[in-house]
Amino acid sequence: MTATDGAxxxxxxGWCALxxxxxxxxxxxxxxxxxxxxxxxxxxxxxxxLSRQHDGPGGHLRMHQVAESVVLSQSATTRLxxxxxxxxxxxxxLCDTDRRGIYTDVSEAGLALLAAARGAxxxxxxxxxxxxxxxxxxxxxxxxxxxxxTR
Numbered sequence: 001m002t003a004t005d006g007a008x009x010x011x012x013x014g015w016c017a018l019x020x021x022x023x024x025x026x027x028x029x030x031x032x033x034x035x036x037x038x039x040x041x042x043x044x045x046x047x048x049x050l051s052r053q054h055d056g057p058g059g060h061l062r063m064h065q066v067a068e069s070v071v072l073s074q075s076a077t078t079r080l081x082x083x084x085x086x087x088x089x090x091x092x093x094l095c096d097t098d099r100r101g102i103y104t105d106v107s108e109a110g111l112a113l114l115a116a117a118r119g120a121x122x123x124x125x126x127x128x129x130x131x132x133x134x135x136x137x138x139x140x141x142x143x144x145x146x147x148x149x150t151r
Contacts, residue, residue, distance in 0.1 A: 021138050025128040032124035037117040044121060045070045046080055047089065047114045050106045060095075060103045089113060 026041055033039040039047075049069040053060050061069065067077035081104055084090040089110030095101030106114065129146060132138040 017137050017141055021132055021141050024132055024138075025125065028128040028131075029121060029124040032120050033117055036120045037113060039113065039117055042070060042072065042080055043084060044114070044117055046077070046084065047106055047110050050090065050104055051111060051114055053105070060105075062095075062101050062103070066104065084110065 029044075030041045033041060033044055037044075046066070049066060050061070063077060063081070064074055066081075067074045070077060070080075072080065081090055081092065085092060085104075089107055090104050091107055092102055092104050095103055129142050133142040
């Protein structure tokens with residue numbers, strides 16, 4: 001084995017640990033949000049991103065920006081927006097200055113659901129990170145994410 005092979009192995013192990021940590025966190029949050037609020041992690045993330053928009057310059061995101069923010073393809077984001085719109089949690093409208101642009105706003109019902117789910121999300125995230133911190137392979141990643149101020 002060469003030095004490069006060792007570096008690649010360490011890199012690969014780091015990637016596997018990061019992937020494992022992400023999967024465990026997402027699974028725990030998903031179960032919590034589904035059970036308590038009927039939301040998936042992706043739905044919560046979309047509502048959260050869209051709730052942070054504002055009416056000032058650059059305040060509304062186009063669909064491709066939303067897709068980048070929630071780490072989905074544009075087609076998957078459009079399907080997700082449609083599902084949430086069908087549930088009355090979002091609405092879409094054309095941009096005033098560019099009729100090709102479509103914006104999405106969170107409805108009052110969507111904002112209320114997001115507010116109700118935020119505490120569950122935060123608690124589930126903390127629980128998942130605490131559980132992962134007990135695993136020696138994941139503890140360094142948890143420390144890097146949480147930093148010294150939140151431990």
